[in-house]
Amino acid sequence: MTRTAIVTGAASGIGAATVLELARQGYRTVGIDVSLDGARASAREATQLNAERHHAIHADVTDEARLIEAFDESLAFLGHLDVLVTSAGIAETTPFMDLTVEAFRTVNEVNVIGTFVCIREAAKRMQPGARICTVASVAGIRGGGLSGTAAYAASKGAVLALTKNAARALAPKGISVNTIAPGATLTPMIAEQWKNDAHRTRVESMSVLNRTAQPHEMAVAIAFLVSPQATSITGSTLVADNGLAMY
Numbered sequence: 001m002t003r004t005a006i007v008t009g010a011a012s013g014i015g016a017a018t019v020l021e022l023a024r025q026g027y028r029t030v031g032i033d034v035s036l037d038g039a040r041a042s043a044r045e046a047t048q049l050n051a052e053r054h055h056a057i058h059a060d061v062t063d064e065a066r067l068i069e070a071f072d073e074s075l076a077f078l079g080h081l082d083v084l085v086t087s088a089g090i091a092e093t094t095p096f097m098d099l100t101v102e103a104f105r106t107v108n109e110v111n112v113i114g115t116f117v118c119i120r121e122a123a124k125r126m127q128p129g130a131r132i133c134t135v136a137s138v139a140g141i142r143g144g145g146l147s148g149t150a151a152y153a154a155s156k157g158a159v160l161a162l163t164k165n166a167a168r169a170l171a172p173k174g175i176s177v178n179t180i181a182p183g184a185t186l187t188p189m190i191a192e193q194w195k196n197d198a199h200r201t202r203v204e205s206m207s208v209l210n211r212t213a214q215p216h217e218m219a220v221a222i223a224f225l226v227s228p229q230a231t232s233i234t235g236s237t238l239v240a241d242n243g244l245a246m247y
Helices: 013-024 036-047 064-078 101-124 138-142 150-173 197-205 215-225
Strands: 004-008 028-033 055-058 081-086 126-135 176-182 237-240
Touching (some): 004 013, 028 036, 036 055, 101 126, 138 176, 150 176, 215 237
Parallel strands (some): 004 028
16 A cells, blocks of 8 residues: 655745655655645656656645644545654744744743644544654754754754654554754755855764755654664654764
């Protein structure tokens, strides 16, 4: 039976790269994003990579009612659900003392609550053997200090904890939950900041490999975590940061 996956944040960056990598590995996918055009573009490209049909759905992960509908629509298209990847997220670079509660809340609504709702709704529709991979960040391990600041680092730290709790809660259902913690990865989230050569050099020099990763590198790691080859792995964090955190 063809393996199936829902990927949030599928319009660009790590989410789009994950849709394509899963397609290369034979999956049928549904991409969910606030940018329907971007998600459709990912689906079209995925269709060229295998013989399966791929679909795109418009939804904002902060809109619980719409997100539940999107999961229902996804299941109707896919027939069954083997994999969820929660790549939808936003960044925040406002300095600590200038950060507003509103901005802090917005980041956490997307990155934390949106991730939680996706995990919950996917788990309701999954069978034993299904796998979930969230997308955290090395910022959640080291408290920021790269580009994202307090709100972003706190939200990704929360994703790390949420993933472990979900792994415990869903283990009796036979569902595994892991996370990837990328370091600097050249996605639209950091593209503008990476135009500043001094900033890019500073961040890259913090890692032992002294480089910025590409989205496909994260997608390959995610594809492993959601694969049958990773059956013994749950509640784990795969740190993919070019040797930055070394924790």
